[in-house]
Amino acid sequence: MKLYIWGTGCGAGDLADHGLDVSQVCAFLDSAPVSDCFLGRPVLRPEAVGNEKIDLILVANRHVEEIAQKAAELGIAADKLIFLKNNWQLCDRNRDYTAAEKILDQSYLDSVRAPQHAVREPLWVQGSPLSPRDLENDYVRTRTLEAICRELEDVPGAAAELGVYRGGFARCVNALLPERTLYLFDTFEGFDKTEAKDTAAGFVQAHRNTGADRVLRLMPHPEKVIIRQGLFPASLGGLEERFALVSLDVDLEESTLAGLRWFYPRLNAGGYLLLHDYNAPRLPGVKKALLRYEAERGQRIPAVPLCDVNGTLVLCKDHKLNI
Numbered sequence: 306m307k308l309y310i311w312g313t314g315c316g317a318g319d320l321a322d323h324g325l326d327v328s329q330v331c332a333f334l335d336s337a338p339v340s341d342c343f344l345g346r347p348v349l350r351p352e353a354v355g356n357e358k359i360d361l362i363l364v365a366n367r368h369v370e371e372i373a374q375k376a377a378e379l380g381i382a383a384d385k386l387i388f389l390k391n392n393w394q395l396c397d398r399n400r401d402y403t404a405a406e407k408i409l410d411q412s413y414l415d416s417v418r419a420p421q422h423a424v425r426e427p428l429w430v431q432g433s434p435l436s437p438r439d440l441e442n443d444y445v446r447t448r449t450l451e452a453i454c455r456e457l458e459d460v461p462g463a464a465a466e467l468g469v470y471r472g473g474f475a476r477c478v479n480a481l482l483p484e485r486t487l488y489l490f491d492t493f494e495g496f497d498k499t500e501a502k503d504t505a506a507g508f509v510q511a512h513r514n515t516g517a518d519r520v521l522r523l524m525p526h527p528e529k530v531i532i533r534q535g536l537f538p539a540s541l542g543g544l545e546e547r548f549a550l551v552s553l554d555v556d557l558e559e560s561t562l563a564g565l566r567w568f569y570p571r572l573n574a575g576g577y578l579l580l581h582d583y584n585a586p587r588l589p590g591v592k593k594a595l596l597r598y599e600a601e602r603g604q605r606i607p608a609v610p611l612c613d614v615n616g617t618l619v620l621c622k623d624h625k626l627n628i
């Protein structure tokens with residue numbers, strides 16, 4: 306096997322720790338080499354090897370498009386390259402890993418193939434109560450929720466979601482905060498007709514398609530869940546509670562504003578409110594609602610925007626330390 310490794314950085318060094326027998330490598334390839342030797346093997350410019358001298362190139366560098374283009378220019382057949390750092394844009398360029406399976410550890414290749422491998426996994430992921438399925442919908446949003454829940458140890462209060470739909474996100478909150486009461490507020494029959502009168506019909510129709518029982522069955526700790534079915538804020542029914550975590554996801558302006566007015570003052574210091582769709586172009590009412598709420602308060606709320614699928618904004622409550 307005439308094997309080459311494209312790259313002489315950390316990615317290439319990693320391969321030696323994941324099953325690669327370096328003595329089998331003809332050469333490392335680098336278009337701007339800093340040395341003529343890496344891990345005891347020669348370093349060549351890609352121009353120095355022709356297609357016929359190559360059986361396989363493992364590309365251990367994340368400049369995937371640039372390398373694919375360079376290889377094509379040099380007449381190297383595309384099926385001779387396997388990109389090991391290929392999905393920084395959350396897509397897998399490789400069709401076939403068979404050749405790499407003979408060279409590298411299976412666990413290493415599993416991590417290369419994982420759709421979320423573009424996001425370096427934090428150390429605590431191994432012990433996560435979330436399943437791969439929980440992460441499929443929106444990896445960044447869900448993992449951010451997990452990171453936030455890990456910050457709540459010293460923050461008292463319940464958890465809540467306003468706008469639950471089928472309970473996909475509520476399930477994650479319930480899994481991550483198994484000791485806390487979780488209030489779930491929704492009509493479980495979709496949006497208020499008057500409020501949604503200008504909203505696209507398909508969107509409105511789809512949100513009717515759920516039910517409180519169905520949501521409850523999805524929860525890993527249903528004994529901690531309190532369902533508040535009905536139109537918010539009427540569904541509060543005199544509730545008195547304080548919160549450590551709130552997910553606010555009702556899509557439309559008036560309901561979002563009602564949610565901010567009720568929940569934000571009841572968020573304990575150190576708590577978080579996740580405002581879903583804040584940067585979603587198709588749901589401009591969410592951002593308008595926050596601006597209206599801040600204008601009422603005469604104060605901006607400290608917040609961090611996420612680059613998740615629908616542009617969540619994470620609002621914080623300041624936290625005085627007893628020093």
Ligand SMILES: C[S@@+](CC[C@H](N)C(=O)[O-])C[C@H]1O[C@@H](n2cnc3c(N)ncnc32)[C@H](O)[C@@H]1O
Pocket residue numbers: 466467468469470471472473474475490491492493494495496497512535536537538554555556560
């Ligand atoms: C986008 S869905 C929620 C999705 C869910 N948070 C998730 O991530 O899977 C919006 C939900 O808000 C609910 N909703 C909107 N306005 C509401 C209101 N005023 N009172 C109760 N529920 C409301 C709708 O019924 C719908 O189920």
